[in-house]
Amino acid sequence: MNRYIIAVTGASGAIYAKKLFDYLKGKAELHVIVSERGAELMRLELSTGSSYFSGENVVLHKNSKINASIASGSFKTGGMVIVPASMGTLGRIVSGVSTSLIERVADVMLKEKRKLIVVPREAPLSSIHLKNLLTLDQAGALILPASPGFYNNPQTIDDLADIVVARILDQLDIEQELIPPYHPKN
Numbered sequence: 001m002n003r004y005i006i007a008v009t010g011a012s013g014a015i016y017a018k019k020l021f022d023y024l025k026g027k028a029e030l031h032v033i034v035s036e037r038g039a040e041l042m043r044l045e046l047s048t049g050s051s052y053f054s055g056e057n058v059v060l061h062k063n064s065k066i067n068a069s070i071a072s073g074s075f076k077t078g079g080m081v082i083v084p085a086s087m088g089t090l091g092r093i094v095s096g097v098s099t100s101l102i103e104r105v106a107d108v109m110l111k112e113k114r115k116l117i118v119v120p121r122e123a124p125l126s127s128i129h130l131k132n133l134l135t136l137d138q139a140g141a142l143i144l145p146a147s148p149g150f151y152n153n154p155q156t157i158d159d160l161a162d163i164v165v166a167r168i169l170d171q172l173d174i175e176q177e178l179i180p181p182y183h184p185k186n
């Protein structure tokens with residue numbers, strides 16, 4: 001069973017983290033870290049907190065516990081997804097300060113040249129945000145904006161969220177049935 005790390009931070013879009021977790025639960029070992037603000041946004045947007053991330057083969061880590069097993073380069077995973085990713089967390093990862101478990105694990109993924117998928121959500125973006133996104137890309141992360149396409153004719157909020165989650169699963173090389181492959185109509 002492969003294992004993945006999901007980090008939830010205080011940007012809008014907690015639904016993406018919930019749907020990614022729901023899809024992977026039971027299929028993989030999941031290590032979840034939720035920032036304080038991430039939990040606040042979950043309560044605001046989903047009426048649930050970080051305790052949502054529970055179950056068999058699920059470990060919920062404290063963001064303050066920087067010496068957790070997953071903070072070591074020896075802990076091998078199929079990748080880390082920061083979803084949604086706040087500009088605050090992004091800026092701290094770029095600065096390399098590693099003051100929380102999320103920042104430390106992201107730092108490890110970059111230094112070990114492992115898969116780090118960052119799903120930012122902010123609008124508009126300042127030049128600071130844009131520079132930080134570019135720096136992360138250049139350091140080896142994959143930037144996957146929380147920006148669903150509309151060509152599959154989504155009807156509901158769930159449909160829209162599925163489009164972003166499908167792109168994340170594609171990047172993790174996980175087969176997904178959420179969204180069919182694109183076929184031109186003509």
Ligand SMILES: Cc1cc2nc3c(=O)[nH]c(=O)nc-3n(C[C@H](O)[C@H](O)[C@H](O)COP(=O)(O)O)c2cc1C
Pocket residue numbers: 008009010011012035036037038041044085086087088089090121122123
């Ligand atoms: C209601 C609300 C919505 C927010 N939405 C966003 C957002 O979409 N993107 C973002 O980068 N920051 C957003 N923020 C700001 C972050 O929560 C803030 O920068 C926080 O310090 C991030 O902390 P974290 O990165 O440790 O989770 C929002 C804050 C609040 C209170």
